[in-house]
Amino acid sequence: MDGKPIGLYFGLPIRIPVGEVISFKVSKEVKEKYEKLKDFIDWPAELRAFVEERIRKAERSLVIRRILEKKPREILPRGSVVAAIREDREG
Numbered sequence: 001m002d003g004k005p006i007g008l009y010f011g012l013p014i015r016i017p018v019g020e021v022i023s024f025k026v027s028k029e030v031k032e033k034y035e036k037l038k039d040f041i042d043w044p045a046e047l048r049a050f051v052e053e054r055i056r057k058a059e060r061s062l063v064i065r066r067i068l069e070k071k072p073r074e075i076l077p078r079g080s081v082v083a084a085i086r087e088d089r090e091g
Contacts, residue, residue: 022051
């Protein structure tokens with residue numbers, strides 16, 4: 001586990017995970033507004049949640065794109081739909 005010990009818990013060192021840092025530039029105006037609102041907005045949590053959600057959406061889009069690039073026969077083998085319908089009817 002990554003992290004530095006921050007104390008002891010039942011005689012065992014407690015460690016906190018160390019995260020990676022991502023940085024980016026913003027305009028001076030945005031930075032000033034950021035500073036004014038930092039007591040009201042938990043910026044790290046907000047930005048982390050945004051990035052995580054954006055990654056999930058991008059990953060879904062990539063999966064959909066890969067599926068759509070395949071030929072229909074690669075997705076469903078010949079006869080599989082007929083077999084599924086027959087199996088459903090026969091119960």
